[in-house]
Amino acid sequence: MSESRDKILVASLHLFARRGYDATSLSMIGEATGLLKGSLVYHFSTKDAIRKAVLDGLLNRWKDVLPAILMAAASGENRFERILGEALGFFLAEPDRARFLLRECLDRPDDLQERYAKQLEPWIAVVADAIDKGKETGEIYATVNTRAYIWQVVLMILSSVALSPLADLMVGEDDPRQDMAEQLSRELIRMAHQSLFCTPKTSLKEEKDHG
């Protein structure tokens, strides 16, 4: 509908992600959108309303993408790798999503929990059920703490994407041929896989051999 509204949301996500909510002024958002401060207030009555709209847009997008990811990987080979790869892809396509969410986790955990519990919990439950079934069949380590495992994987996804600029500086490059984000994603998936499944899958090696 409103062109300005969307521009405000896009610019605000970027600024909130990079500088944080408190360090972002309405005039900065105005400068990034070619609007004046007063115009922002016309669209969103308060600064906090902008933050909530950005968060809603992000969670709604994720809510739409997540089922598609799980369905697309419902069958076939390398289900686990594909699901994690798609989840990583969602944030890597726009790292500000990860940065903003990580900041919200730090700044307003209660606010995030309200929205999360309603919208995303059912899908986490699906993943948790799949893991618990794998435990029963013996495919997955019985020692896995399902909810804690999911949370740690989510944290790795969010933080490794959000802090990729720092990784570039600190981790250095083992293999200069591929970029750091790619290396971190591959290692994350390898760690998540290796620490979940009893029988070491050869899928990662197969990919290499086939290539």
Add this chain to the structure above:
Amino acid sequence: MSESRDKILVASLHLFARRGYDATSLSMIGEATGLLKGSLVYHFSTKDAIRKAVLDGLLNRWKDVLPAILMAAASGENRFERILGEALGFFLAEPDRARFLLRECLDRPDDLQERYAKQLEPWIAVVADAIDKGKETGEIYATVNTRAYIWQVVLMILSSVALSPLADLMVGEDDPRQDMAEQLSRELIRMAHQSLFCTPKTSLKEEKDHG
């Protein structure tokens, strides 16, 4: 030496960790320390100087603790678990350390990298060398990307401690007998171990059996 100086640093770490640097005003720090705004400027000429002093104190403390951790676990059983456990303990003892560092990673990666590269890199190199040697002996998966692995484990430690309030709300309690922080720490160590060593160590199970 200066009693007020220390009070300012302790109160500032707490406020920076919880609210962020930009959202923390000098009068807030003054209120927490019983000082007035002008008095803070007497001890630290600028607000940024307080931040740097807090960061220095934190990194120096860690620089002192890290060698002790590595030495103490130089021999004996469950070296890996003990090293990770001690590292987790350092942040769990004062979660604001993890929150503050995570915020600095987001807000000022360049500034953090300057201090990190000089002080902590050599110790990361020690861990990296140990992992690379384990690869040669076949004890550790050859597919491990050493630097990426270390970085992902560091991220899990920092973020799981920093965001523990959110974990309490979102993860729920599989086992109400032990608290969430304990569950997350155990699962983190299990994941890190399982995804590194080829031969599944029975150390974690042994601990249980012996208890």
Add this chain to the structure above:
DNA sequence: CCTACCGATCGGTAGG
């Protein structure tokens, strides 16, 4: 009457 803004300014607070 509506939308999408503007220039100017409100009362308070920021770091110094």
Add this chain to the structure above:
DNA sequence: CCTACCGATCGGTAGG
């Protein structure tokens, strides 16, 4: 360490 302030900028609102 406090009082007394500064230039500027904060989020938000006024009438047009």
